[in-house]
Structure formats: C-alpha cells, structure tokens
Amino acid sequence: MTSHEHDHDHTKPPSELELRVKALESLLVERKIVEAAALDAIVDAYENKIGPRNGAAVVARAWVDPDYKVRLFADSTAAIAELGFSGLQGEDLAVVENTPAVHNMIVCTLCSCYPWPTLGLPPSWYKAAPYRSRVVIDPRGVLKELGLDVPADKEVRVWDSTAEVRYMVLPERPSGTDGWTEAQLMELITRDSMIGAGLTKSPVKAQ
C-alpha cells in the first residue's frame, strides 16, 4: 500500500471503513504479522485466477469423458485435482448431478461455504440472508424468482454446504452439442449453472 499512497483519487474522501482497514493492514505489516505483497498476491489470485472457468473445465471434461465422470463421482476432490484445482475451501468437494428427473442446487445457510477451487468466491446474493434463509424452505419459489421454472414433476434437491463438504452442480449437457470440443462446451457453462441457480447457455445462441 505504501507505494501508492499519493496516486489514488482524492475526489472522494475515503470512508471510515476504508480507513479502518488501511489502519489494520498498516499495523499488521508493521508487526510483521502479514506482508503487503502476500496480500496483493492473494487478491490477484482470487480476482484473476480462481473462478468459475475452473469449474467449467471440470464440467466439460465430465461431459466428454465417461471415465473421468466415473472418477468425479467416486472421489470428486481427487478428480478435480487432476485438472489442477485444489486448495482452500476445496479440501472435500462433492459433485451432484442434474438429470432430466432431478435439479440440484447449493447453498450455505450458515454462512458462505462454497467450492472456491472450482467456482472462486461466491457472488454477493449467495452470501446474503434472503437466499440463505429461503432456498431450504421454498427452493422452487427461489428458482422462479431467479428466472427458472422447474416442472412440478422434476425433483429439486438442495444441498446445504458445511465447513467440511462443499458441493457443486454438474449441469445437464445441452442437446445439440454432439462433437463439440471441451473448449466450446466451456463457453456454455455459467457460474449459476454450477450453483443450480440457473441453466447452461443455449448452444444455438452461443454459436
């Protein structure tokens, strides 16, 4: 932080909160409890490297490689690590599969547990009270609010994540994608489709 103390925008005064965080960081750096460069690296990793593209790679692989899919359900954490994704909040991952008969969705009612290695940090609404409180009593209503009308004859399963197990959804592969490469398929896989709060993109629109 010391390097840019004088090149920030002075048109708006920093909020009390910003100043407090700045003070805390200065204090912890002075006491050698944290290093500013290490904090920069952490922020960069979660802003630019660890995000839903990772999860999309896992899903696309599972769609094209039946052996990989078997491994993914036998030991999700190990199969995801095969693609190079592991680490914090990914110590024990579980994948749940959407089918024509079942729609899965994930939540963390207690806080914000989420599969960081595959999806990155959760979006704000996932961490906020309305989604956390309501999805376990009225999942269909929540899905409708999010624009997804799940047919009455389709089962909806809600998976409440914990500090130990973090879930992600394997969405259904869209029809009309036979012969597509993993890279092409990845373009259809949205963050919300792996939360179960949305669907994959339409292959017609994507092309």
Place this chain on the structure above:
Amino acid sequence: MNGIHDLGGMHGLGKILHTPDEPVFRSEWEGRVFAMLLSVNGVGHVNTDEFRHSMERMEPAQYLSVSYYEHWLHGLETLLYEKGIIAVADLDAKLAQIKGNDACQ
C-alpha cells in the same frame, strides 16, 4: 449452535438481489480484509472454526445489517484482540495517525 447466522428457514428477509456478474471484490478494502484473514489463517494465528465463531457471535441486528466483508472485518479484529496479537488501542492510534496524514494531503 443456534444464532443469527443460522438463517435456514427464516422468513421475511427480503428479495434475492441476484447479479449475473459482479466484481469479486466490490471495493479495494474488501479484498484487503479477505487477504488479511487468509494470511493470519495460513500462518496459524487464527483457525477457520474460530473465525466462523467470531462472526456468529456478532450482535444479531448488526449481523443482519452490515455487508459480508464487514462480518469478516469484525471477526478478524475480534480474534486479533482476544488472542492479544494487537490491542484495540493500537488500532485506534494507527487510525488516528492515518486520519491525520489524510488531512495533510
């Protein structure tokens, strides 16, 4: 343990403010709080369970009214004080110093 954090099944908490896309951190300070917590967690000053507990002990009205990374800041500060890593007075002094500097710029 029961507490305000145990939100599953509660009514009346409002509409879901869904965003198709959003920045990972909405302000720079959020990223700094996130990274500070991961750092002190990584070197063993604070473990994940006690961090969760520190946020779950927040006063309920405050828990529901402040933003996500304010929960983190509250939890981080609480644990640093309780473990004697820093004192409240240290942070107050640093904050006063920074405010003094800002006034001179």
